[in-house]
Amino acid sequence: MKQIAFSLLCGLVFGAGLVVSGMTDPEKIHAFLGAKDPSMAFVMGSAVITCAALYAIARRRNPAPFAITKSIDAKLVTGAAIFGVGWGLVGVCPAPAIVAVGSGAGWAGVFVLAMLAGSRLEAMSSRLAPSRLESSRPAPDTESRSPSPSNL
């Protein structure tokens, strides 16, 4: 129960950070990606520095989640490229979209539903591709797609 509350609190602080920083405003993101308003770069900058400091402490306590196991492949690059096109088009990424849903924005609801469909579609197609070669079993690597940090 305590752990669930902790996750909730982390989500709340994360969401507050997105609202305070302006990440929840599609117009701001458009202005940033269109090179008209550089201030959004400071969001990622300060978030990464703060997070890296805390990660350094976490790494000293337990290095296991920090092992880098996956290499750079075409899937990463094509996926990120497609993600960027969607992000540039709409001006919100997944987390701010969820925050916007909480604020009662209907447009964000449409976006999140489409996002869910998109990620299902990808999960299904990448599960199909290797299993066609072997059997109808789901590919063994589907396990590693869940949230283990070493997956990034």
Added chain:
Amino acid sequence: MLTNSVLSALAGGVLIGVSAGALMLGRGRIAGVGGMIGGLASAPREDTWHRTAFLSGLVLAGAIAAMFHAPTLGVSPLSIPLLVIGGLLVGYGGQRAAGCTSGHGVCGLARFAPRSLVAVVTFMATGAITAQILSGVMR
């Protein structure tokens, strides 16, 4: 005006970093929001609780911000078909790259993962090109 938005950007970024760092310290988890949503249905049960709780926190933050009429709660200028296309691309691409702006952009860079650097550079580039084209079309 610009200094204000830089300051709020810095402050908001610190909050995001604190949350992501705390999640690792307290629960050994990456704050990758795209992955949390995408795998919600198929995750192991203990993990489903964690994901649901974190996402509820995000929703709650939005609800509180709406109560205070936060000016950064923007409105999308896009039509529904474009929102759907954008959502499909973000969902598909984020799942394929195994991370989004939070997973790769914050957590991945903070742990110095080379994969995340590649992902961030890539989605920033295609995002910038798309936004440029869009602002050209809309003008």
